[in-house]
Amino acid sequence: MTLPLRLLFIAVLQVVLTSILTYFLVTDEYRDLSNQSVDTLENFLIEQKHQELENYTLLAVSAMSDAYENSAIDDDEAKARVTEIIHDMTYSGNDGYFFVYDGDGNGVVHPKEPYRVGKNWWELEGENGDKTIQILLANAKAGGGFHRYPWRKPSAGEMSEKMGYSVFLEKWNWMIGTGVYLDDVNSQLSKLQREIDQHINKTKQIILLVAMSSIFLIFLLGLILNLSQKKKTDQKISELGLKIINMQEEERRHISRELHDGIVQVLVSIKYSLEATGLWLKKAKVDKPQPLEHAQSNLQDAISEIRRISHHLHPRILDELGLSAAMDALATEFSEQTGIAVNVTKPAVRKLVQNGISTTLYRVVQESLINVQKHAHASEVNIEMTIKDKWLTLTISDNGCGFDAHNTDKPEDYGIGLRNLAERVEYHLGEFNVRSSNDGTQVTARIPKASYANTHTATQGPSV
Structure with a gap:
């Protein structure tokens, strides 16, 4: 086997091994990245729900603030007004509402399940055994918090995962809360997961079909194009550098010429005028003023300096x-x-x-x-x-x-x-x-x- 054939065999073997390794690494890495993407999307959507609940709760508290702030602890009339306000506040169609329980777990307001009002729900448990009302009260007393629990969705009439947020009205010993159902979030995440699974399968098929030939061809084409592009780029950089240098030198030459043929000639003309003035004063037997001598000296210095600058720019x-x-x-x-x-x-x-x-x-x-x-x-x-x-x-x-x-x-x-x-x-x-x-x-x-x-x-x- 000749050396070129050996090199070709090594290259082909390398491509085969690379393809196999790529198949497993890419699919596993893609799966990890996909899971991260799903987690990131879930966190983003949940954070949006958090913000949404906080905003709704803030609106409810703002709506009842006048009656609450100006009331006493046992002001039944103010409590009745607040109860009516909370009962009538809804959002997101039929599924967004507010509920109120007192510190002992007694229902005060529940517009979608009015049978809970006046009864004690302290021991109410979710499907996972969590004491739902106790957790909501604890979060509220802690300054506000979120809790996910199963609850009946009014628009669907069936149980669905809900995320609640609650705050505490200390003066009245009330917990006011609201919640949003997460079936839309779960639906988006499930859809994304299905699309990711389909894409992973498709990616595996593509890798198996084209890796053996495309990697090798891409390598060759990439090498050829890279060498060609590098050569063109180096040539363009060299040409651009030459153009810049030529432009700089031409500009220096132009400025030098303008200084020498323009400003210097004007200053020389002024110098001759001052010298003529000095001769006229001498004929008139008048002493040359000191400022005139200084002017002639300074003018000569200026002419010499401009000539030096002109020569330095471009001799x-x-x-x-x-x-x-x-x-x-x-x-x-x-x-x-x-x-x-x-x-x-x-x-x-x-x-x-x-x-x-x-x-x-x-x-x-x-x-x-x-x-x-x-x-x-x-x-x-x-x-x-x-x-x-x-x-x-x-x-x-x-x-x-x-x-x-x-x-x-x-x-x-x-x-x-x-x-x-x-x-x-x-x-x-x-x-x-x-x-x-x-x-x-x-x-x-x-x-x-x-x-x-x-x-x-x-x-x-x-x-x-």
Whole structure:
């Protein structure tokens, strides 16, 4: 038997065993879940009945509250009024009514069974031996409670399970109660149980009929679809990331251009006007006012700051002269601002990379220098770009204090800035790595030839 056939046999055997195991586990689990569903439904319906009984009882007590609250213990007239009110209160057709017994079990009000009025029912027992009136009185004296017991249903004329609720009127030593019949609840639960049993049987039949073939087919189709979907999803994520980056860079380029060609030009015009004013005052042999000198100085600072912001958003030199010149300019500016020596090494080739990759590599250098300035305490930075083994490699290293590199083994462990750089590089199918020790930090970005390949020739002259 060949290896593929062996694997197929193992797969088929696994499907058969899985089907058998599924048959028993699913049916047993489904039975347990079904029983839980029935219990949950029963609890829900009973809770609704509880709420219904409490509301009805509250209405009855509210209806008799004036007569009860303003009466004495032996006020027979008030008791007669309350008895009449309770007797006439009904709900749910012919089956919803209220009943009253005194503390000794004597019937006071019972509109559906008037023969109970005036008689003692203290020893009345249900079919299960419970002392029904005693339990209802005990629940009432305890602050109100529920009790399930068999009782004749007026609309049907036969015994049915009933759930009663009772409260106690302490001043008159009365127990007032009401109840609802649970045959509708039991009917719903029985119907649900029958449907569940039918569904379980049907489920067993379906499992037996289709498990042997469908599980195996679903597994294969699922595997194929999953791989295909994963490939499409990764591609869409990559395309979306590139679009976002391009939109960000385009917006940066637009804002940078507006600052440089708009606001800066206006400020320069104002600067010329102030300088012309200063010349006019000089010819008129009038001393230049101090506020005018401050205005000229502040205006020059504003022009320099806006130019710096514009350059930081998107250096025009990157579009006009390419990555090489932009890296040189960035290194020079960084050295002037921080006093840290920066050495730039790069290949002497022209049109090395596409614009998108040029921007990505520029941002890698820019973010790395910012981190050096903030955290490294370095005195020297080396920027090196090489082409070797069909890879374009950009390395930025410093001789600073470094940081804990054990927590940055993966791109998701980086900070926001480094993580954004890693994503930018990975969008070009590249690799991004950060290594650090007490001797310094090294940031490496590698782009494969398949991504950066532009026609380039190794010639002397402006690089990249």
